[in-house]
Amino acid sequence: MEQRVLSEEPERETMEFDVVIVGAGPAGLAAAIRLKQLAAEADKDVSVVVLEKGSTVGAHILSGAVIDPVALDRLIPDWRDKGSPLETQVTKDRFSFLWRTGGLGVPNIFMPPLMSNHGCYIGSLGSLCVWLAEQAESLGVEIYPGIAVTEAIYGPGGEIEGVITGDMGVARDGSHKDSYTPGIALTGKYTLLAEGARGSLSKQLIAKLGLDTQSGPQKFGIGLKELWEVPAEKHKPGLVQHTMGWPLDEKTGGGSFLYHFGERLVSVGFVLHLDYANPYLNPFKEFQRAKTHPAIRQHLEGGKRIAYGARALTEGGWQAIPQLAFPGGALIGCAAGFMNVPRIKGSHNAMLSGMMAAEAAFEAIQAGRARDVLDAYPEGLKTSSMAAELKKVRNVKPLWSRFGTMLGVTLGGIDMWLNTLFPFLRHTLKHKKPDYATLTRASEAKPICYDKPDGVLTFDILSSVFLSGTNHKEDEPVHLRLTDPSIPIERNLPEYAEPAQCYCPALVYEVVGEGEEQRFQINAQNCVHCKTCDIKDPAQNINWVPPEGGEGPNYMNM
Ligand SMILES: Cc1cc2nc3c(=O)[nH]c(=O)nc-3n(C[C@H](O)[C@H](O)[C@H](O)COP(=O)(O)OP(=O)(O)OC[C@H]3O[C@@H](n4cnc5c(N)ncnc54)[C@H](O)[C@@H]3O)c2cc1C
Ligand code: SF4
Numbered sequence: 001m002e003q004r005v006l007s008e009e010p011e012r013e014t015m016e017f018d019v020v021i022v023g024a025g026p027a028g029l030a031a032a033i034r035l036k037q038l039a040a041e042a043d044k045d046v047s048v049v050v051l052e053k054g055s056t057v058g059a060h061i062l063s064g065a066v067i068d069p070v071a072l073d074r075l076i077p078d079w080r081d082k083g084s085p086l087e088t089q090v091t092k093d094r095f096s097f098l099w100r101t102g103g104l105g106v107p108n109i110f111m112p113p114l115m116s117n118h119g120c121y122i123g124s125l126g127s128l129c130v131w132l133a134e135q136a137e138s139l140g141v142e143i144y145p146g147i148a149v150t151e152a153i154y155g156p157g158g159e160i161e162g163v164i165t166g167d168m169g170v171a172r173d174g175s176h177k178d179s180y181t182p183g184i185a186l187t188g189k190y191t192l193l194a195e196g197a198r199g200s201l202s203k204q205l206i207a208k209l210g211l212d213t214q215s216g217p218q219k220f221g222i223g224l225k226e227l228w229e230v231p232a233e234k235h236k237p238g239l240v241q242h243t244m245g246w247p248l249d250e251k252t253g254g255g256s257f258l259y260h261f262g263e264r265l266v267s268v269g270f271v272l273h274l275d276y277a278n279p280y281l282n283p284f285k286e287f288q289r290a291k292t293h294p295a296i297r298q299h300l301e302g303g304k305r306i307a308y309g310a311r312a313l314t315e316g317g318w319q320a321i322p323q324l325a326f327p328g329g330a331l332i333g334c335a336a337g338f339m340n341v342p343r344i345k346g347s348h349n350a351m352l353s354g355m356m357a358a359e360a361a362f363e364a365i366q367a368g369r370a371r372d373v374l375d376a377y378p379e380g381l382k383t384s385s386m387a388a389e390l391k392k393v394r395n396v397k398p399l400w401s402r403f404g405t406m407l408g409v410t411l412g413g414i415d416m417w418l419n420t421l422f423p424f425l426r427h428t429l430k431h432k433k434p435d436y437a438t439l440t441r442a443s444e445a446k447p448i449c450y451d452k453p454d455g456v457l458t459f460d461i462l463s464s465v466f467l468s469g470t471n472h473k474e475d476e477p478v479h480l481r482l483t484d485p486s487i488p489i490e491r492n493l494p495e496y497a498e499p500a501q502c503y504c505p506a507l508v509y510e511v512v513g514e515g516e517e518q519r520f521q522i523n524a525q526n527c528v529h530c531k532t533c534d535i536k537d538p539a540q541n542i543n544w545v546p547p548e549g550g551e552g553p554n555y556m557n558m
Pocket of ligand 1: 022023024025026027028051052053054058060061062063064065066067068125147148149150194195196197199200201222223224225269270271310311312313332333334335339344345346347348350546
């Protein structure tokens with residue numbers, strides 16, 4: 001990674017803050033709000049800026065979402081009276097194992113208490129972030145959407161001094177257009193990275209600073225989601241349904257979610273663990289297939305799909321959390337990976353981690369410190385309720401990966417019960433391979449035949465991407481960077497049938513032409529910023545870097 005020292009770049013505009021936060025998701029916004037609350041309580045001032053690559057706050061947020069209000073209750077205790085968009089409480093919680101034509105409901109009584117969704121709220125995390133941003137701005141936080149952060153600024157001792165935002169107005173060939181504006185530098189006493197799963201700057205820092213040397217590789221899933229408007233007679237506000245099994249085979253982890261909320265809205269989605277083996281597997285098409293099961297289709301028939309999107313999520317859990325604090329900054333939220341996989345919930349922990357990092361940063365700033373290590377954040381986290389929650393479920397994902405869905409999930413359930421009843425148990429299973437190393441060779445894998453979409457319940461990718469409102473300029477550098485451009489055709493195609501053609505949920509990657517003329521085409525303008533290619537490419541040859549700020553999907557209510 002290129003190392004920038006600010007003093008070498010005098011022409012770059014610089015803005016100084018106490019705390020710079022990258023990403024206006026639940027983690028970044030909770031951190032910003034907490035910092036301002038602490039400052040107000042102490043009658044001090046602390047300057048906080050939040051930078052967001054989406055065109056607006058929420059434009060790049062995609063989640064289920066059933067939200068555990070534990071963090072909101074702590075951050076803004078009267079959030080229910082302040083016009084928050086979380087209005088639908090969970091009233092019914094179903095979990096089923098599916099086979100092709102039927103399914104078996106698992107009674108709630110078999111589930112450990114931590115799996116219960118009662119007391120949680122169903123809504124759009126994107127809308128919640130819009131509301132959180134309003135709360136933050138009312139406290140004096142500066143929020144700048146449409147700004148992508150591309151690099152860190154390093155001080156003379158290697159400490160993080162702040163960040164640099166991406167240049168605007170660069171043509172595909174690298175030349176400057178008339179609209180060219182160089183990125184600016186934002187410096188802070190502390191920089192908090194809240195980029196969510198597989199953050200691009202977080203990835204650079206984790207590698208450069210060796211933050212994952214103790215924790216080992218993070219694990220990921222790809223989550224695909226559609227928002228449907230359904231007839232009033234079909235709408236059951238408060239109903240939460242999760243399924244496992246069909247259409248996935250025993251060895252492939254994942255499942256569907258379906259949540260009824262708001263005004264006739266149903267959020268339906270599918271999570272597929274990215275340690276799958278078959279290179280022909282297509283997460284988008286598995287999701288479309290899942291919707292044809294009676295358990296899911298009955299909720300959608302007669303309705304209309306109004307939105308689509310996809311996003312990676314972290315699945316490594318407690319044992320995959322990297323070193324959180326480093327000189328000048330810290331990782332918060334899913335940039336570190338606080339997702340509770342069996343609950344499919346991470347937003348409450350994202351917020352809690354942001355609040356803990358904010359408390360450590362505020363204390364340090366009040367003590368006159370700057371750009372050192374915020375040790376109080378990881379120390380406090382170790383004994384937090386969040387740690388207790390994540391430890392209870394730490395073995396579920398490794399057991400699922402090792403033993404498949406039926407046995408792995410059953411063992412995972414037993415393990416969760418054991419850890420609930422005997423919280424002193426310490427057995428922790430490690431994750432095995434990183435997700436990019438789990439594919440079998442195409443010659444040993446079975447191609448999968450997917451049905452054609454009907455355009456009513458099931459859809460093709462391009463009409464879906466259209467609904468995501470995704471937009472990138474044609475004439476700008478491709479933001480999916482290949483370290484070695486020959487690898488897709490010369491290595492990935494013969495070995496793995498170039499799986500990017502299948503795993504990308506936006507049809508960005510295509511192998512076009514015949515024989516000697518074959519080439520790898522990157523339709524970068526379709527990219528919904530899910531980060532799956534950066535994670536799953538078997539050669540680790542695709543590097544996702546932020547395109548110009550304000551580009552990418554324009555999700556609403558996702
Ligand atoms: C399909 C799916 C379903 C889920 N369901 C649930 C659920 O039901 N309940 C639940 O609690 N959790 C759920 N989660 C997980 C939850 O969404 C995450 O845990 C949560 O969003 C993490 O919050 P975050 O703030 O860490 O990151 P994010 O929500 O990902 O936010 C990161 C923000 O940072 C911005 N950003 C990233 N990089 C940069 C950059 N370089 N420059 C500027 N801005 C940047 C992004 O645009 C984004 O707005 C689900 C996730 C998925 C994908
Ligand atoms: S190109 Fe990569 S980040 Fe973009 S949508 Fe496809 S898999 Fe996701």
